[in-house]
Amino acid sequence: MTRTPFADINDLDAAEAQAAAARAQLGETLDGIKHRLAPASLLDEAIDGVKSRSADLAETAGNAVRDYPGTTAASAAGVALFVARRPVARLLRRLFSRK
Numbered sequence: 001m002t003r004t005p006f007a008d009i010n011d012l013d014a015a016e017a018q019a020a021a022a023r024a025q026l027g028e029t030l031d032g033i034k035h036r037l038a039p040a041s042l043l044d045e046a047i048d049g050v051k052s053r054s055a056d057l058a059e060t061a062g063n064a065v066r067d068y069p070g071t072t073a074a075s076a077a078g079v080a081l082f083v084a085r086r087p088v089a090r091l092l093r094r095l096f097s098r099k
Contacts, residue, residue: 035041065072081088
């Protein structure tokens with residue numbers, strides 16, 4: 001069976017149909033990419049991610065407080081003393097100063 005160097009009209013029609021389908025698919029893909037890369041979409045995605053992680057963090061912190069209340073209270077007191085170290089130091093100097 002020998003092949004002719006000329007394409008059959010049915011082959012051309014099929015190739016044109018495939019090309020049209022490929023162009024349509026490419027157009028849909030580009031539209032999807034354009035939508036996902038739009039600044040509003042990126043912002044919405046970032047906000048959703050922050051909300052999700054914040055909720056996970058809050059749940060984890062709540063579980064830690066419930067499971068280890070003494071450790072949590074001691075940690076909170078340590079942080080409070082660190083934040084208020086200057087007023088606490090002034091108070092201690094006043095209380096223990098020799099006059």
